[in-house]
Amino acid sequence: MDILISGLLLGGTYALIAMGLNLQYGVARIMNLANGEMLVLGGLAAFWLFVADGLSPIATVFLVAPLAFAGNWLIYRLLIRPLVRRAKTQGQLDVDSILSTFGMSFIFVGLMVTIHGEYFTYSYLADPFSILGTTVAVNRLVAFIAAVAIGAAICFWLYRTQSGTAVRAVSVSTEAAGLVGINVERVSAFAFAIGGAVTAVGGTLISTFITLDASMGVIFTMKALIIVIMGGVGDIRGAIIAALLLGLVETAVATIIDPGLTLVAAYVIFLSVLLFRPQGLFGRRAS
Amino acid sequence: MLGVTGLSVSYGLHRALDDVSLAVAPGEIVVILGANGAGKSTLLRAIAGICEGQATGSVSLGGTDLLARTSDRIVEAGVAFVPEGRGIFGDLTVWENLTLGAYSERGRARRAENLARVFDLFPKLAERKRQTARTMSGGEQQMVAIGRAMMANPDILMLDEPSLGLSPLLCKELFQTLSHIRGTGMGVLLVEQNARQSLAIADRGYLLENGEITGEAEAEAMLNDPAVQAAYLGGAAAAT
Numbered sequence: 250m251d252i253l254i255s256g257l258l259l260g261g262t263y264a265l266i267a268m269g270l271n272l273q274y275g276v277a278r279i280m281n282l283a284n285g286e287m288l289v290l291g292g293l294a295a296f297w298l299f300v301a302d303g304l305s306p307i308a309t310v311f312l313v314a315p316l317a318f319a320g321n322w323l324i325y326r327l328l329i330r331p332l333v334r335r336a337k338t339q340g341q342l343d344v345d346s347i348l349s350t351f352g353m354s355f356i357f358v359g360l361m362v363t364i365h366g367e368y369f370t371y372s373y374l375a376d377p378f379s380i381l382g383t384t385v386a387v388n389r390l391v392a393f394i395a396a397v398a399i400g401a402a403i404c405f406w407l408y409r410t411q412s413g414t415a416v417r418a419v420s421v422s423t424e425a426a427g428l429v430g431i432n433v434e435r436v437s438a439f440a441f442a443i444g445g446a447v448t449a450v451g452g453t454l455i456s457t458f459i460t461l462d463a464s465m466g467v468i469f470t471m472k473a474l475i476i477v478i479m480g481g482v483g484d485i486r487g488a489i490i491a492a493l494l495l496g497l498v499e500t501a502v503a504t505i506i507d508p509g510l511t512l513v514a515a516y517v518i519f520l521s522v523l524l525f526r527p528q529g530l531f532g533r534r535a536s
Numbered sequence: 537m538l539g540v541t542g543l544s545v546s547y548g549l550h551r552a553l554d555d556v557s558l559a560v561a562p563g564e565i566v567v568i569l570g571a572n573g574a575g576k577s578t579l580l581r582a583i584a585g586i587c588e589g590q591a592t593g594s595v596s597l598g599g600t601d602l603l604a605r606t607s608d609r610i611v612e613a614g615v616a617f618v619p620e621g622r623g624i625f626g627d628l629t630v631w632e633n634l635t636l637g638a639y640s641e642r643g644r645a646r647r648a649e650n651l652a653r654v655f656d657l658f659p660k661l662a663e664r665k666r667q668t669a670r671t672m673s674g675g676e677q678q679m680v681a682i683g684r685a686m687m688a689n690p691d692i693l694m695l696d697e698p699s700l701g702l703s704p705l706l707c708k709e710l711f712q713t714l715s716h717i718r719g720t721g722m723g724v725l726l727v728e729q730n731a732r733q734s735l736a737i738a739d740r741g742y743l744l745e746n747g748e749i750t751g752e753a754e755a756e757a758m759l760n761d762p763a764v765q766a767a768y769l770g771g772a773a774a775a776t
Contacts (some may be wrong), residue, residue, distance in 0.1 A: 413634050429688065
């Protein structure tokens with residue numbers, strides 16, 4: 250029961266991070282390896298404002314979201330769009346975007362080390378709280394609720410509004426999207442920016458219960474990748490289930506075997522999915 | 537009036553279209569006949585703004601230059617395109633496909649009216665609004681594709697091999713639908729393998745060979761032309 254509750258709470262936050270990468274890779278078709286650094290930046294902002302001004306991380310979310318949106322939009326316009334225009338095939342775009350965002354991740358790490366080279370240690374709502382006989386920290390619960398609320402808002406936008414439907418149309422086919430009058434470049438830039446904002450907000454939430462430091466981004470990039478590929482690229486429902494699964498498995502392994510083995514466990518699931526269901530848990534085989 | 541003048545398209549060194557000129561007026565059906573690889577699809581894709589090759593020449597609709605525009609702005613200008621293989625959003629529902637068809641400003645302005653027209657033309661789509669497009673039959677997917685294009689409220693509707701993969705009965709229905717669409721004042725530019733049935737409903741036809749226009753005539757004259765019969769209508773024996 251402890252494992253189930255802690256695992257689901259962790260998985261909820263993972264789902265939010267994966268949603269960010271899903272918007273960037275599934276819609277804008279950019280494999281963003283600096284995704285984890287965006288997350289850590291969100292955590293750094295929370296730490297910084299909490300320590301300096303005593304600002305609650307929940308309030309920081311409302312600052313981080315618009316800033317990350319603007320920053321990611323600029324990154325798309327300045328760095329990514331020339332690559333998209335140049336690329337003749339998706340394969341070429343993948344190679345170009347992986348290399349350039351990988352490079353970008355080092356820039357972010359360097360900047361963050363300059364700002365604060367140590368652990369982002371702070372304590373916010375670390376009080377115990379009991380649900381169904383399991384004691385968890387309040388911050389985990391708050392982060393989970395916030396993640397669910399943001400995730401639900403994004404789903405509502407994607408599935409119930411015209412602009413969200415246009416985003417899904419682009420993720421199905423850029424060519425067909427252009428043929429119904431959708432400005433694919435603009436929608437891609439928007440999805441990339443929203444994806445970055447969601448990821449950064451996820452970082453702000455995570456930093457309330459996991460102590461981050463400047464170099465930890467790559468671990469979260471990998472986790473998000475595992476979830477997105479496990480759930481099926483562009484499949485929000487699959488990503489949510491994959492994220493909860495990852496949260497459960499990580500918690501179970503950490504509790505029952507050894508905390509040092511959580512990443513190993515994550516990779517074991519990941520490799521099994523790649524070997525046996527490469528299209529993702531719910532994905533269809535590529536035709 | 538859609539006007540194409542001196543349009544050439546090259547893929548690297550390969551010239552797929554060479555100095556092609558044609559016109560489509562409102563309320564007429566124009567069919568382009570040609571063998572595989574003659575450049576028919578390239579022609580339509582170049583007009584729609586989704587051709588990867590280098591295009592030169594001029595494409596205009598009522599005085600607006602289209603060649604320099606991206607595909608979304610060509611839709612906005614009034615040309616809708618149903619590509620070969622239909623290009624519908626398979627993961628989305630029929631309803632979402634149709635409403636996305638009216639994404640452009642010109643489509644949005646007359647969305648309700650066009651939706652009624654599409655459901656009138658394809659009552660089946662009204663029944664299947666919530667169905668995921670991918671799970672429908674080939675004929676139904678073609679209805680979604682044509683319906684979606686009509687939702688953009690175009691002046692000119694272009695279709696690339698719409699009868700491909702349809703049963704003879706569905707083919708017949710499709711061509712009836714197209715002549716019905718012409719009745720609403722829309723111009724239709726059609727590329728077809730099925731020369732006989734398409735010429736039967738068309739007003740005019742062009743012959744495209746190796747990227748060049750080699751003939752233009754009234755559809756009826758084309759149906760009776762021995763050279764056209766030999767090349768595209770299965771020879772003189774099949775002609776009646």
